Amino acid sequence: MRQSLILGLAGLAGSVIIWNLYTMFMNVPDEMNQGAIFRIIYFHVPFAIASFIGFFAGMFCGIGFLVKKNFRLDSIAASFAEVSFAFASVTMITGMIWGRIIWGIWWAWDPRLTSYLVCLLLYAGYFMLRRAIDDPTQRAKLSAVLSIFACLDIVLVWKSIEWFRTQHPGPVLSIRNGGGMAPGMEAPIYWNLLALVLLGTSLVLIRMRQEDTKREIDSLRRYAHGM
Amino acid sequence: MANRAGFIHQVLTIAGKDLRSELRTKETINASVSFSVVMLLLFSFAVDPGAEEVLQIAAGLLWLVFAFASALVLNRSFARELSNDCLDALLSSPAESAEIYFGKCLTNFVLLLMVELVSIPVFGLFYNVFLPAGWPLLIAVLLLGTWALTAIGTMFSAMTVNLRLRELMLPILVYPMMIPALIAAIRLTTVVLLGEPLGENWIWFKLLIVFDVIFTLLAFALVDVVLVG
Amino acid sequence: MANRAGFIHQVLTIAGKDLRSELRTKETINASVSFSVVMLLLFSFAVDPGAEEVLQIAAGLLWLVFAFASALVLNRSFARELSNDCLDALLSSPAESAEIYFGKCLTNFVLLLMVELVSIPVFGLFYNVFLPAGWPLLIAVLLLGTWALTAIGTMFSAMTVNLRLRELMLPILVYPMMIPALIAAIRLTTVVLLGEPLGENWIWFKLLIVFDVIFTLLAFALVDVVLVG
Amino acid sequence: MSPAVVIDRVWKFHGDFPALRDISLNVEAGSCLALLGRNGAGKTTLLKILAGLSKPGKGAITILGKDARAPETRSLTGVLGHGIGIYDELSAFENLRLFATLYGVKDPKKTADEWLEKTGLDRVRDGLVREFSRGMRQRLAVARVFLHNPALLLLDEPFTALDDRAIAVLQQLLTAARAEGRTIIMSTHQLREALALATDVALISRGKLAFSGERTQDMLDDPGWLYKNYGE
Amino acid sequence: MSPAVVIDRVWKFHGDFPALRDISLNVEAGSCLALLGRNGAGKTTLLKILAGLSKPGKGAITILGKDARAPETRSLTGVLGHGIGIYDELSAFENLRLFATLYGVKDPKKTADEWLEKTGLDRVRDGLVREFSRGMRQRLAVARVFLHNPALLLLDEPFTALDDRAIAVLQQLLTAARAEGRTIIMSTHQLREALALATDVALISRGKLAFSGERTQDMLDDPGWLYKNYGE
Numbered sequence A: 001m002r003q004s005l006i007l008g009l010a011g012l013a014g015s016v017i018i019w020n021l022y023t024m025f026m027n028v029p030d031e032m033n034q035g036a037i038f039r040i041i042y043f044h045v046p047f048a049i050a051s052f053i054g055f056f057a058g059m060f061c062g063i064g065f066l067v068k069k070n071f072r073l074d075s076i077a078a079s080f081a082e083v084s085f086a087f088a089s090v091t092m093i094t095g096m097i098w099g100r101i102i103w104g105i106w107w108a109w110d111p112r113l114t115s116y117l118v119c120l121l122l123y124a125g126y127f128m129l130r131r132a133i134d135d136p137t138q139r140a141k142l143s144a145v146l147s148i149f150a151c152l153d154i155v156l157v158w159k160s161i162e163w164f165r166t167q168h169p170g171p172v173l174s175i176r177n178g179g180g181m182a183p184g185m186e187a188p189i190y191w192n193l194l195a196l197v198l199l200g201t202s203l204v205l206i207r208m209r210q211e212d213t214k215r216e217i218d219s220l221r222r223y224a225h226g227m
Numbered sequence B, C: 001m002a003n004r005a006g007f008i009h010q011v012l013t014i015a016g017k018d019l020r021s022e023l024r025t026k027e028t029i030n031a032s033v034s035f036s037v038v039m040l041l042l043f044s045f046a047v048d049p050g051a052e053e054v055l056q057i058a059a060g061l062l063w064l065v066f067a068f069a070s071a072l073v074l075n076r077s078f079a080r081e082l083s084n085d086c087l088d089a090l091l092s093s094p095a096e097s098a099e100i101y102f103g104k105c106l107t108n109f110v111l112l113l114m115v116e117l118v119s120i121p122v123f124g125l126f127y128n129v130f131l132p133a134g135w136p137l138l139i140a141v142l143l144l145g146t147w148a149l150t151a152i153g154t155m156f157s158a159m160t161v162n163l164r165l166r167e168l169m170l171p172i173l174v175y176p177m178m179i180p181a182l183i184a185a186i187r188l189t190t191v192v193l194l195g196e197p198l199g200e201n202w203i204w205f206k207l208l209i210v211f212d213v214i215f216t217l218l219a220f221a222l223v224d225v226v227l228v229g
Numbered sequence D, E: 001m002s003p004a005v006v007i008d009r010v011w012k013f014h015g016d017f018p019a020l021r022d023i024s025l026n027v028e029a030g031s032c033l034a035l036l037g038r039n040g041a042g043k044t045t046l047l048k049i050l051a052g053l054s055k056p057g058k059g060a061i062t063i064l065g066k067d068a069r070a071p072e073t074r075s076l077t078g079v080l081g082h083g084i085g086i087y088d089e090l091s092a093f094e095n096l097r098l099f100a101t102l103y104g105v106k107d108p109k110k111t112a113d114e115w116l117e118k119t120g121l122d123r124v125r126d127g128l129v130r131e132f133s134r135g136m137r138q139r140l141a142v143a144r145v146f147l148h149n150p151a152l153l154l155l156d157e158p159f160t161a162l163d164d165r166a167i168a169v170l171q172q173l174l175t176a177a178r179a180e181g182r183t184i185i186m187s188t189h190q191l192r193e194a195l196a197l198a199t200d201v202a203l204i205s206r207g208k209l210a211f212s213g214e215r216t217q218d219m220l221d222d223p224g225w226l227y228k229n230y231g232e
């Protein structure tokens, strides 16, 4: 049952993406001052947004665990965090490639970039914390608490850095604000977002199952060692 | 939750205990003071203190020093309870998790302020920055910023107390968290040092306060979950 | 002291053990890498990374990052032995204190180099500093400087394990100890980054070497006293 | 006589692993329960839950009619765990005063001094615990547990690594406590010392309650008896 | 039979507090010495010195004719302290191989596997120690101590916090060791378990050697006997 659900979601996501690729390269014209490379936005942005959705979904599952003490929720929370982290890395990489081509540099201390980096670091800490705790109950609880702190923090980070950097704006922003896209050009972004959400969900389901099995094995081992 | 009076009383008892044993073996305070002095020294080699624009970055360096020195204090905060399972003894007493947390916060707050009081003059010497006109504001910023470090740091000190890699995890988890507070503190301090008008920088002040309030409340709400397994 | 071959064999055994258990969990490595990224991030708020003179201070920042990241690795070094009194087990085995010390040094040296290998490119990316012409010299400086951190840090890590000495010496001594080495490393790195001629900066190179030799010998002589109460 | 402690179908999970499985047990007020079981049976886990140091996964604990985590409950219980729970950097007196204050004892200073005397530590009143020998620490720990005269005592392996004399001291303190009608629950592997005191016995094996009941003469005659008949 | 261990007028100071005062004692090869004494008597201190973990302040220790700190000596002794001295992040096999290598055993891998089998840990050969239960850890620790078949075993409170079954296992391993003619010195407070094994007994009180000699029947009959007659 769940097997087929996963496959279904993944398949759907795949087909949407393929269709998008077609429209992107066949229908959508090059952007005037960036040329072909601008198409990277069709992945860059959806990945970014999808990652945010994932991080916050993870937090809510964490809260859910704290309330319900149901380890399934912890598994889901962890899976969300991981998948989102993967997505975020893609955003990062696509972004950096894009930056290398458009700005000629890999990285600029632009507000959005910086805050995104912070966001990634917060979750890097989240994973390290999970790995550092052996007792599954403790792990679930602490990582839930951490994700709550992290998500609240991300909001503040986003705002504060926005203000901080704009005190002395870099060359970056001018390019960014050229983002008033023609609707035809913008549509694929949302389609890709949809595709990524589907894909993400299926990945989460897979990871969740792995997490459950891991916990099961862990408990069996403890039991075996008890005798 | 014990009644209000009881709450404060317990908090003070715990803070008093920590401060006493800390001030007896000046362990942590020595460590973090000497640490921050050394950091200032190193910075002064990294960044030519003679340069004009030093005032621009002075605030940044200062707060980095505070942030790093605080790690030492925060690490010990709950670690101190580990030696003889003292944490269990505290938790099994009528003291609430929240009371323990705020007791620790208070201690750390005081200790951090001590560290800062020592390192600020040193800083002034190295970088010949002198007490600016807007020093009352500066003090306000110091208090708010330090509380930000304390509130979050103490909470995470509690979270990581039972980990194998305590002294490792704490900085990694805490520093990214602190960034908004640090940014705000840095900007405000710069403003004061440069003697600029506060003007639209009020927003940073607000941010700092919001940060303090949010995370204090959050810690208050979650600390019991963290401490009681 | 066992004969020479035996010495190296024991050292490798111990280093191998540490590296294996470290690379299995990768905890320390991950931690210190992400820690150094965090520090680069924090610095970006203190020092305007867009500015021209960033090259002037780049070296300073880099070495500060290394120094602090190393603290994490070094902390764990002997702390790892504490959990089940493993240190006693090692010391009661035929392994000499010196062999244990150099085994640990080797591990820390390798780990620190790993951390640096990761954080240098990251640094380059973030601060748009690119591989300078004088990179062979840079590597030499890296190796010497890292060994300086390792030799001293490992020694003090051994001291902290020995409870009686802990609160007295360690914090107050270890950081100041490193200053000369760090200064030398910073100067040399700056020279390389700015592509200046080495010229009279040779003196720093010599200093670094002397520093390494002295403290390695010192540690070699004293480690037995430190470990065997 | 109403039960002082009611353990009602308690489970405790570490992940999916049940460290405690469906434990139900009543402890009469004034009785002394010896909590026995092999390594990893779940004794410490259960005691921690009773002490309010961790929450049961399922089931409920009622201590003297109240929930285990309630502050009122905890001010009525005295807990002595594996670690002795006193501060090395503080003096004997400061330690006791601290806990007396936390437990809301009327006159902390006086109480602290009283107990220093009772445990024969008054001559080292202001000595730092760091310099105490193990025996002295143990006595101080006992004072800490008793000083708010708790109605319920929870002791986890109290005899471990103690010499005969310290054990004797502890035993007579506990006997006195029993005489004053306090309830005692202690886990231990030193069956002789435990059974000498116990009125009731509970055997946990792999998180399950394997036996609970009065302490019988057979147990005294052969401490291994219980394991032989009820252990797996 | 020449003495395996010669302790000659040994003093040990912590600051100016003498933890050991002028201890002289010979342990015959192949005998099993029970080192008794109250908390803080100095048992651990003495054992640490014998194990080469600390140096005597005054006096000399000779083990099998050599100094205690000499590498050759240490390759002939097996030490089991309060902590079990094995690494949580390594597998059972890796732990044993590590120490086999350090002790210069001929074929470390083979030896490690042999001992895993002897202690019944071969089915968890590659499991990380972190996941082991207390009993398994203890058995691994014992394997670590035995694997370079040492002529002298130094055990500090080996029975502490072990359940009856674990104690039985340990006891039979030690009996076997005695049969193979190894010398054993162990400190403990669990007099019954200790005296059952011991051939000789030494009582330390306040750092002084209060009694040393054969284990007599009286001691077996009444474990408290020694303290009654020779304890202060």
Ligand code: HEM
Binding pocket: A041, A044, A045, A048, A049, A091, A092, A093, A094, A095, A096, A097, A098, A099, A100, A102, A106, A107, A112, A113, A116, A117, A175, A176, A179
């Ligand atoms: C490492 C480099 C980069 C990172 C980490 C990054 C990160 C992000 C993130 C997190 C978002 C979503 C923000 C939101 O939805 O509010 C975003 C959106 C966007 N990024 Fe990037 N980015 C990077 C580089 C670039 C580059 C080089 C360009 C173009 C030259 C670019 C153009 C955009 C555009 C146009 C959006 C659409 C959202 C909007 O317009 O507000 N990004 N980026």
Ligand SMILES: Nc1ncnc2c1ncn2[C@@H]1O[C@H](COP(=O)(O)OP(=O)(O)OP(=O)(O)O)[C@@H](O)[C@H]1O
Binding pocket: A134, A135, A136, A222, A226, D014, D019, D037, D038, D039, D040, D041, D042, D043, D044, D045, D046, E133, E134, E161
């Ligand atoms: N933090 C934890 N994480 C995972 N498992 C745990 C944890 N604490 C205890 N356990 C498991 O719970 C079981 C019971 O542990 P517990 O310490 O209660 O046993 P015990 O009866 O006290 O044993 P001992 O007599 O050795 O003290 C053991 O199997 C142990 O492995």
Ligand SMILES: Nc1ncnc2c1ncn2[C@@H]1O[C@H](COP(=O)(O)OP(=O)(O)OP(=O)(O)O)[C@@H](O)[C@H]1O
Binding pocket: D131, D132, D133, D134, D135, D161, E014, E019, E037, E038, E039, E040, E041, E042, E043, E044, E045, E046
């Ligand atoms: N590191 C130390 N610093 C100061 N004093 C110490 C130290 N270690 C031990 N002592 C003192 O030396 C004496 C002997 O300690 P030791 O641990 O040998 O006693 P023990 O016989 O092992 O007691 P126990 O049976 O409780 O283990 C004690 O009085 C103790 O206070």
Ligand SMILES: [Mg+2]
Binding pocket: D043, D044, D045, D156
């Ligand atoms: Mg236990």
Ligand SMILES: [Mg+2]
Binding pocket: E043, E044, E045, E156
């Ligand atoms: Mg001892």
